Ligand SMILES: Cc1ncc(C[n+]2csc(CCOP(=O)(O)OP(=O)(O)O)c2C)c(N)n1
Ligand code: SF4
């Protein structure tokens with residue numbers, strides 16, 4: 001943290017505590033790189049930051065099309081920032097068409113400042129000129145404060161190819177507008193282009209400087225966002241959730257990730273493919289998802305617990321063999337970066353649709369541990385925890401994250417790993433042959449595991465029903481006992497968990513229950529409602545199987561309990577929907593079944609992260625209907 | 629077992645493994661099933677090579693053939709239908725010192741496991757891959773398999789199989805990085821032993837298609853071949869597999885075939901009028917994937933931690 005360097009005040013700059021900035025472009029124009037760098041610079045200056053990528057669904061969408069909107073949102077502030085927020089305060093756009101999809105997503109408000117490339121006004125194609133004029137009139141009508149700027153023209157003074165350089169020019173503009181330290185921005189640029197030549201770095205430094213000066217001269221717009229106070233002396237890192245997942249794999253001591261490419265999970269493996277060898281690890285790209293998990297299971301069986309990373313469609317393919325890991329009690333970490341489903345669904349967009357599939361996806365009873373990371377930081381730490389749980393409880397562990405966490409970036413305390421985080425070396429001591437391979441403790445279902453290489457440890461692992469000797473057994477008693485023991489492990493794990501913390505007062509009118517990446521948005525919405533005097537609290541679950549204990553007691557202290565999720569549920573007001581046939585969102589299903597409390601839900605499948613403002617409105621409506 | 633030390637005292641060798649050390653539960657295959665002979669050959673090879681049972685892992689899928697791990701006194705992994713190979717490859721990936729055997733069937737390997745078969749050959753990890761090919765689905769009671777001949781009557785094709793069979797030899801020989809392909813019949817025990825032993829000694833994936841008798845569901849297939857040994861083509865070469873007199877008596881059709889000649893091997897495999905037995909192809913120099921997958925296994929915890937801290941530092945602000 002270099003916060004101390006920037007406490008000096010900037011004259012004329014308006015003091016603000018938070019802003020949401022977007023850069024929107026056609027894909028391939030470098031908006032994401034500019035935004036990420038702006039986020040890193042802000043984090044290094046001590047601000048709370050959350051960035052979220054705006055990703056087109058296609059790799060090469062047509063230029064100047066609403067569906068092609070590609071870019072990034074950066075929310076920065078003087079407090080810890082946990083989510084993407086509501087409407088943007090300032091937008092930089094490289095063309096007017098891409099803004100339509102953002103407008104359709106409710107990304108802007110009256111008063112949002114728009115800085116837009118103005119070259120389209122004089123485009124040789126008359127239709128483009130007309131589109132541009134029409135759009136800008138419309139934007140102004142809707143209250144956007146529009147500044148038309150000759151961005152490419154200004155860049156052309158520095159580079160003959162402004163198309164590739166203008167993103168750093170925009171970064172320079174934002175650095176002026178938000179009173180960023182140019183020295184920090186320059187060092188970030190040097191890091192990003194470290195694999196490129198000195199000349200490239202130098203050119204981008206000049207573009208940065210030019211953008212900075214351009215903004216100073218042509219815009220009467222400058223803000224100052226003071227650093228957070230609470231960060232103190234801790235060291236921080238900035239990553240997205242998929243990089244955090246990759247770092248978690250390395251921090252857990254797992255040596256193998258076996259995967260098949262699938263959006264939005266793949267970038268975790270891309271990151272590992274770059275660095276895994278530095279800790280002695282290997283990324284295996286298998287021929288399909290079944291082979292990917294099979295390979296990981298083979299390694300785990302041989303004593304090296306491995307990880308496989310996928311998304312919903314991959315999970316579907318892995319179910320049969322995941323059940324084998326449950327049945328034969330093989331430790332394994334299965335990370336699922338959720339996207340919109342069912343089927344190929346929304347490959348690049350967020351959903352929390354795989355909770356029930358993770359818990360109940362297999363035929364027969366296949367109890368396993370299912371946990372969900374709620375923050376980018378947890379994407380890292382939960383892998384370490386999952387590896388340990390997998391080995392201690394001799395079970396696969398499903399770790400759920402989602403597209404929002406995967407691509408969001410945030411500063412968080414740098415983990416200080418120790419050798420205890422790593423997997424111990426494989427045990428090759430002699431196995432007492434009088435101890436069966438599944439020496440289940442009758443109370444907990446736990447048992448030690450023989451590993452190939454152990455003299456006297458040989459046994460035949462089987463996916464068929466088996467005795468504690470791992471002998472195939474079709475008799476009633478053996479099957480009942482095996483099922484009991486595997487299930488008992490979840491009860492044993494639940495016994496070690498603490499009840500979740502309630503955010504807000506421990507009692508009140510309305511309790512919101514969430515899981516996964518919606519944590520920040522839910523808590524911010526709860527804060528807003530509480531500031532208005534409403535008795536609203538929330539609880540956020542990390543363990544979904546087994547569920548954290550004490551839920552029923554916590555729920556009993558509120559008049560109403562509801563989940564807020566990004567997955568499908570029937571709107572109770574929709575045609576044909578009655579209390580009897582309403583389909584609830586996934587966590588609500590689970591909580592209703594487990595607690596017998598009449599848990600309500602609100603959920604949407606918009607392919608977008610939940611915004612605190614949306615949730616706040618929902619809370620107010622529910623509270624009002626409770627009074628009515 | 630005893631040996632003599634230089635000072636004339638007796639040295640007791642800690643461990644000598646007998647056939648009994650490799651035997652597991654009593655084999656429950658039908659009487660007359662070819663699988664029994666394959667198991668016996670494997671037991672003998674392990675004994676002759678003195679492979680410690682605790683470092684031997686036998687991986688299988690599902691099928692009669694896949695019951696083999698249960699009859700072994702080694703580590704075993706009786707997994708899922710079609711998925712033996714990914715698991716075997718995963719075992720090998722970070723434990724390359726383990727001696728891995730895969731037992732699979734024609735349905736298990738050539739139908740539901742096809743993708744893994746192709747890619748495992750390409751990975752060429754050091755393991756012995758035995759396909760027990762009875763030309764039928766045995767465990768599930770006589771359905772058509774990919775190697776059932778045209779017209780072969782099964783419960784799924786009561787009028788006879790309606791597609792010509794897949795040719796596992798020519799497919800395998802067409803895969804990039806293939807390094808060992810052999811074929812043998814279960815009713816020639818000395819040849820069976822030698823072929824499997826060569827596959828086991830081979831560094832890489834030793835693919836052996838074993839034409840296997842299933843007297844219950846596909847008796848006619850093996851009978852017709854047994855009754856017509858001239859259809860069998862015995863492959864012999866100084867760089868091939870040792871062939872004893874009994875095999876030569878059994879199969880009089882004998883040709884010289886150099887196992888380093890891939891095109892000749894492919895030609896022999898293509899000719900479905902003959903059933904070649906012996907070694908079709910061997911390349912001892914094909915790269916094995918585990919030399920890549922096992923990189924870094926020797927890293928100490930300190931070294932891992934240092935790498936991790938360096939990675940974290942790159943994101944530190
Ligand atoms: C996913 C799945 N599909 C189907 C089956 C049923 N099944 C078990 S073994 C088998 C075929 C076995 O044939 P093969 O591999 O030739 O082995 P054989 O019994 O002939 O030795 C089938 C279809 C299964 N166990 N799992
Ligand atoms: S059904 Fe056929 S393959 Fe299966 S055990 Fe019996 S004889 Fe062998």
Ligand SMILES: [Mg+2]
Pocket residue numbers: 691733734735760761762763764765766773
């Ligand atoms: Mg068969």
